[in-house]
Amino acid sequence: MSVGQRDSSEGVWFKSSYSGGNATECVECAHAGNGTRIRDSKHVNGPVVHVAAGPWLTFLRSLTRSAQG
Numbered sequence: 001m002s003v004g005q006r007d008s009s010e011g012v013w014f015k016s017s018y019s020g021g022n023a024t025e026c027v028e029c030a031h032a033g034n035g036t037r038i039r040d041s042k043h044v045n046g047p048v049v050h051v052a053a054g055p056w057l058t059f060l061r062s063l064t065r066s067a068q069g
Helices: 053-067
Strands: 002-004 013-015 027-032 035-040 048-052
Touching: 035 053, 048 053
Parallel strands: none
Antiparallel strands: 002 048, 013 027, 027 035, 035 048
């Protein structure tokens, strides 16, 4: 995982469906060829966390297992 500024290959940003409806707790993600980028929607020009594709998939699978009990 790394933190850095945005670049031209960042993908299309979308807001998390679990972000707060009051616009104070919004997370945006963008899927790129080599992983997923995550940022605070209130600071779109701020730092971006990049998670490589393998660890991101492991994270998502763990969420699915947690939700199933």
